[in-house]
Amino acid sequence: MVHHDGIRADWLGYATLRLETPAPDAAPGSENGGSSTVVYCDPGRYGVLSGEWPPERAGGAADHHPQGPAVEPRDGDLVCVTHDHHYDPAAIRRVASEDATVVVFEGVNTHRIDRDVERPVDLPHELRRVDDEADIAVGEVIVRTTAAFNHADGPHVDASGDPIHPEGFGCGFHFTLPSPTRDEDIRVFWPGDTDVLEGHAELDVSLFCPPIGGAFTMDRHAAADLAAAMEPELVLPVHYNTFEALTTDSRAFAADVAETGIPVVLSETWASPVS
Numbered sequence: 001m002v003h004h005d006g007i008r009a010d011w012l013g014y015a016t017l018r019l020e021t022p023a024p025d026a027a028p029g030s031e032n033g034g035s036s037t038v039v040y041c042d043p044g045r046y047g048v049l050s051g052e053w054p055p056e057r058a059g060g061a062a063d064h065h066p067q068g069p070a071v072e073p074r075d076g077d078l079v080c081v082t083h084d085h086h087y088d089p090a091a092i093r094r095v096a097s098e099d100a101t102v103v104v105f106e107g108v109n110t111h112r113i114d115r116d117v118e119r120p121v122d123l124p125h126e127l128r129r130v131d132d133e134a135d136i137a138v139g140e141v142i143v144r145t146t147a148a149f150n151h152a153d154g155p156h157v158d159a160s161g162d163p164i165h166p167e168g169f170g171c172g173f174h175f176t177l178p179s180p181t182r183d184e185d186i187r188v189f190w191p192g193d194t195d196v197l198e199g200h201a202e203l204d205v206s207l208f209c210p211p212i213g214g215a216f217t218m219d220r221h222a223a224a225d226l227a228a229a230m231e232p233e234l235v236l237p238v239h240y241n242t243f244e245a246l247t248t249d250s251r252a253f254a255a256d257v258a259e260t261g262i263p264v265v266l267s268e269t270w271a272s273p274v275s
Helices: 089-095 220-230 250-259
Strands: 002-004 007-013 016-021 037-041 076-081 096-105 126-130 135-138 141-148 170-177 186-190
Touching: 007 186, 016 170, 016 186, 037 170, 076 089, 076 141, 089 096, 096 135, 096 170, 126 135, 220 250
Parallel strands: 037 076, 076 096, 096 126
Antiparallel strands: 002 007, 007 016, 016 037, 135 141, 141 170, 170 186
16 A cells, blocks of 8 residues: 555556545545545456455466455446456456446457457446547546557567557556645556557656566566656556566666655555555
8 A cells, every 4th residue: 555645556466556535525624525536447357356366377476466355345436447458347347336437448359358258338337438649537537548559679579579569459547636635636657568658758747657577568677767767756566476477576676766766665465445
């Protein structure tokens, strides 16, 4: 569990990021009642939320992958999905509240997914499909999307030489959330499954949540270099040590980022999203 300028952030495992802003009446000096805002990004897969351990294909519990029980908090006001690999409708049902809005990248295609999954349109929630250049408002949250892909001439290609995540296959999410402790909003960036791309370093980011597992995304070295160039207020890595291919040294990553003078934190102990 991580607190940053009044919002709470939890890495719940794999790519699952949970963000929560407190209710207005819980903020210091607030006089108005209200409810908190909860955002989930890429919920589920590999035992996350379903309590199945060790994660499938992990070959034993990973060193620092958060391990929690089966939970169905159903407290999410906004649930976002970056691409096919992270589309898990069962997990969406576990976290989404009755009135939730589900934002899914337009390229998510259930006919292409090698798992038995229901279509996004069949989920019992308001659905919004987005491309990788979206700029929308969902309640008090501004949701912007960014491109997310592996470079065709880079190391993250399959056996045939094609990018594992080709251009147009997915997106990243940049959230603007109201801060309960300061006038300026909090800007959270989860890049999705991607290499470092042109424009990433120029984004205005308060909390940066990069994937650091390598293999299918930027590795810890590229993520640390991006953090140094981006200069966020805090770095919280995700998407590592879920299974063997994603094994990385998160403490070395933290040390590299800290050496640049940027605060970094590891959230490697699973915390229930239900307070």
